[in-house]
Amino acid sequence: AVYGNFDGVQTIAEESSTYPGVTHPVYAGGLGFGMKWMMGWMNDTLKYFKVDTLARKHHHHKLSFSMTYAFTENFMLPFSHDEVVHGKSPMLYKMPGDEWQKFANLRALYGYMFTHPGAKLLFMGNEFGDTNEWNFTQSLDWHLLQYAPHKGMQETVKALNFLYRKEPALYHFNFSYEGFEWLDADNSDESIFVFMRKGPKAKDTLVIALNFTPVVRENYKIGVPFKTKWKELFNTDAIEFYGGGINNKGDIVPHLQGYNNQEFSITVDLPPLAVVIFKSK
Known part of the structure; x- marks a missing residue:
């Protein structure tokens, strides 16, 4: 009904179970959502990136596993507000290493995200490496953009967005093997x-x-x-x-x-x- 009555809308399920067919058509027994958050990908990816870089060889499967189910739904890859509140730390401080490695890790994480099949969701502040958790009572820390590491992070995400729109390989078969x-x-x-x-x-x-x-x-x-x-x-x-x-x-x-x-x-x-x-x- 939503798609039939309103042009240009999208329905996205913030859903973490393995219930099948969330994005399958209603006529085929599905729930009819346009996309579903790929929570398994998000959890596995963050667990992998939090590991010390020299120990990642022991957790290799956490990044390859997502492709075993990537096309069972129309997935969206989410780094939402849920991951930068309640003591979980901002995205930048989830990364291991010294300052340079933290920024390099986060740039690499976003590069992986934008080249992995599926739509993308990146919560505000994540794109420039905010150093504080999200707080709805105050502004984002835009002043950080005066510093080269944060400006470089913003430029990375800007370039990835441009590439995502320009290259058909990154979007045409987003939901298909x-x-x-x-x-x-x-x-x-x-x-x-x-x-x-x-x-x-x-x-x-x-x-x-x-x-x-x-x-x-x-x-x-x-x-x-x-x-x-x-x-x-x-x-x-x-x-x-x-x-x-x-x-x-x-x-x-x-x-x-x-x-x-x-x-x-x-x-x-x-x-x-x-x-x-x-x-x-």
């Missing part, structure tokens, strides 16, 4: 994940590499599906984001040797605590 393929989900020793996001056309394909340790991985080999040259499209370690500036400049020429069940491969540098996105030219 056609838009996702693991390249490497099992490199627990180095805490690295690599996957593809796909759009309706082959040229939309993105390769996303996640490095969740504070170690630079040089000459890291990744399988790719195309022989064409590749380029680095986005990097959470960019200088403008308050990162260290470790990147892959210029064209990345594929090797004819296959890897990760792909016909070709590329060799790249992965910055510490960072998410890097590659696209064929």
